[in-house]
Amino acid sequence: MSRWFKRVALLITITLALGACSRMGLAYRNLDVIIPWTLSDYLDMNGEQKGWFNERLKEHLSWHCTTQLPGYLDWLDRLQVMVETNQVTDDALKARTLEAKQAIAQTAKEITPSAIELLQGLDDQQVAEMNDAFAKDQRKRQEEYLKPSLDQQIKDRGERMDKRLNDWLGPLSASQQQRVTAWSKALGDQNQQWIANRVHWQKQFSAAVAQRQSPEFPQRIEMLLVNRESLWTPAYRQAYANTEAQARGLLVDLMAESTPDQRQRLLRKIEGVRKDFNDLKCLKAVKQG
Template sequence: MPNIHRTIVLLALLLLLNSCSLMRLGYNNGPQLAWWWIDSYLDFNREQTPRVKQAIHNWFSWHRVTQLPEYADWLASVRSQIDGSLTSTQVCSWSEQLQHMLTPAFNQAALLAAPLVPQLTASQLHHLEQRFSKSNSELRDNFLQPDLNERKQASIKRTTKRVENLYGDLDRRQQHLIAVSIENSPFNPEAWMIERQRRQQDTLRTLRQFINEKNASTEEIADSLQKIIEHTHRSNNPEYRAYQLELTEYICDFIARMHNLTAPIQRRHASDKLKDWEMDMRTLTAENPINPTKQLQ
């Protein structure tokens, strides 16, 4: 379930990577998209469906009014600082701010989901386990190619696409920086996959505990869900947490160095992009909130 909570939140936030009109369309259709995604993981039965759909609607209604304005302000703050050079410390500070901003959204998802957990069945947890396995297989195909050169080229392609989405077309120096940074990156996909599978097993154990112990309070369940979500970002495995910190510092340094290689026209492209996203956040906030009593079809 915590992976699913994260999906609800990221579904809204990843819309920031699309064009502004698509972002508004995607967010306004977020409850339906979130339902399809979550149901693919847990295969809800007829009795569970109305309550799950209502929880999704409630989350989006709350999120639109209380969270989007903060995201818009954050985008405006970042945009005001990108005309000049950046340091890795600045970039890491933005990352920390973003994590702090996302925490209420994850916590709210856990609170809304907690009453639903005891209704889950053993067969649904088996379905969830199978869905985890399928997702892991897909990620292995994308990140753990047996041929190391193929793996590196796929990583370069992903990174280039993300950078170009913000800055526009890249020159040879910038493309070279990406290639060198990927070559020297501490990112370890094998360790990442092992940690991912460990968290998945923690999730399954937690859910089994609560469907077998029907007397657990909603607060107790929500607290456990929040802890698992938190461990996704800050691992409770000390060795892996140290790796997370190392990787974060490396990525912050890469982003700063990439930005400092950009030309004025590229920085204007990035500023315009952030401005579009900011205005979309404000437009979505001003629109009529999703009706929390409306049921998904």
Template sequence: MTYPNLDWLIPWYVDDYITLNQEQSRLLENRLINALDWHCHTQLPAYGQTLKDLAYDLDDSRLPLSVERLHAYADQLNILWRVIKIQIGPEVADILATASDEQLAELFENVEQRNNTFKAKYVDIPLAQLEQKRRKKMIKRINRWLSEITPVQKQAVFDWSAEIRPLAADGLDHRQRVTAELKNLLARRQEDPDFKGAFVDLLVNIDLRRTAHYQNDLDVNTDLTLMLLEKIERSLTPTQRSYLLGRIRTFSADLEKQNCDPSAVPLSTHETVSTQVSG
């Protein structure tokens, strides 16, 4: 339901951060149609194949998934996410290069508000409360894919949550440092000939801006989470495995049904724009 409506959902999301003028909105929507066409033709098949491979691996309970295999799936998804950033980075840079000082002030004010919200929800609360929220969210996600979590699986989630390292404070620091770098970059957007390249580098390689301590804790938490998934997979009941396979295959089929004809992508309801995009 969401994917065919990204043409208006993305501008709506952007509007939460920065108010674009008419020319910028037209540029965004034209570039977006081109990007969605690219994504539908080149990226959806990759996601669909990954889901098919996962379903194949899950179909035989005699060959349980290993942490190493789960890492491989995670790496595939991270590569696809990186490809998206490489593709859209220059387009975003072109739009931001036209922003006024007033628009950028609005952008960074909204970013700061969201950072403050993040701080209130995840940094300024007791660790016990944060752990409780983490357990609740994970159990909800597992129930979505398995229908009903078992007591043994629920205990595995509790054990996992107790070992997870707190990341919120380091995550907030990372967000603030990246924001500061972006602000300095945008301040020279009109006179720096390498602005676009520097912006794409920041977008694509944002992970490289993490501190060594933050990255280490992220790696530890990733390993813990994949070990949890390994435990969950090895404890699946026949009913759970069947339900999970059904969900994955339905999801894969939904991706394959997406219409990749750019002329079929509905334009935003708030403005009709030309679908002609320069090569």
């Protein structure tokens, strides 16, 4: 995974205020992670499937770079202006979050036909292996995020956020660290709702793939990959709304307390992401054209 992908994924993650609760990100070489599951994590493709997939991925990457990346640069500009003018407000974060979600949904919609075609070509053994991988994923996440006591979950969540923020803002002040702790406490048992919803989604996905030759399969997969929010459990829908609201509040408060050095560090990080985008050959070709 490229260095710039990790940086952009983290930038989007922080802006979306999802912390460790989601893998949403903007990918390029690993475009398949734009959807909530990674093909290589769950499917053991044969040689023919890998060859077909790689060719499709090249086409999607070309589309992504030429049609989507210019919009990401505009998005970074708006983010930069927010920081420069000290206008990191709840409304502004809502707007940036909505724009990022729309970009992710557009890319997910673009690559969904390829995902459908690949899934329709799976044999029964591959489907069984995919379901086993889902079960393994569930056990791993339950072990990491649910087995610890609630107090430990809150502590771990705060430490993960503190580490991310240190990378983007530099060392936090004592009051900023206290605000991160308060944010983590406010999320409570969010881990429980997140993982329960993930299991709920995986079960629906497995049930759809089991009927992969049915006429309704393409529509069902598009719903699962592009319109997945419509399939959330009621408990997770409520928890997710709270997660976003709490994290917007956290970012607004942290930036209100930020020092000039912290803001300059954040601006340098944003500029670094912009430079990584601009250095891509495909984007240069678009600009020259």
